[in-house]
Amino acid sequence: MDASLTPDSESFRVHLCDLLRLLNRYWAPHILTALVSGPMRYTDLLHALQATTGPDAWTGRPSRRITDKVLRETLEAMHEEGLLQRQCTPDSTMPPRFALTTTAAELLDALRPAVSWVVARPDAIAHAQQQRQQREASSPW
Numbered sequence: 001m002d003a004s005l006t007p008d009s010e011s012f013r014v015h016l017c018d019l020l021r022l023l024n025r026y027w028a029p030h031i032l033t034a035l036v037s038g039p040m041r042y043t044d045l046l047h048a049l050q051a052t053t054g055p056d057a058w059t060g061r062p063s064r065r066i067t068d069k070v071l072r073e074t075l076e077a078m079h080e081e082g083l084l085q086r087q088c089t090p091d092s093t094m095p096p097r098f099a100l101t102t103t104a105a106e107l108l109d110a111l112r113p114a115v116s117w118v119v120a121r122p123d124a125i126a127h128a129q130q131q132r133q134q135r136e137a138s139s140p141w
């Protein structure tokens with residue numbers, strides 16, 4: 001780890017923004033975690049993501065239901081960004097499968113401490129979620 005990469009450095013801020021932009025698509029975390037167990041065909045991935053239920057803890061609204069168009073666009077973008085690979089058979093008789101790249105797997109491993117930080121602070125996260133819901137409910141936008 002670069003010793004000059006401290007939270008108060010410009011370099012840290014730039015790289016933190018890069019990381020957050022990689023994960024900024026609503027469905028990116030869902031797709032990444034769905035593919036951890038291995039490659040999936042498009043339709044299997046779509047069905048797995050559509051099975052996500054329950055309200056969004058940050059907005060209080062029902063969970064979004066991913067559409068075919070949004071999944072296609074998100075997979076394409078994540079593929080272009082180097083997070084996913086599209087696996088096709090040489091004879092193209094089987095539908096392609098989508099898999100994590102080594103980069104994506106390394107990213108998920110690197111995120112484990114951050115996710116553990118969230119898990120260890122349920123009260124702080126619940127408070128932030130509640131504040132977000134109240135702010136959005138009172139916003140004229």
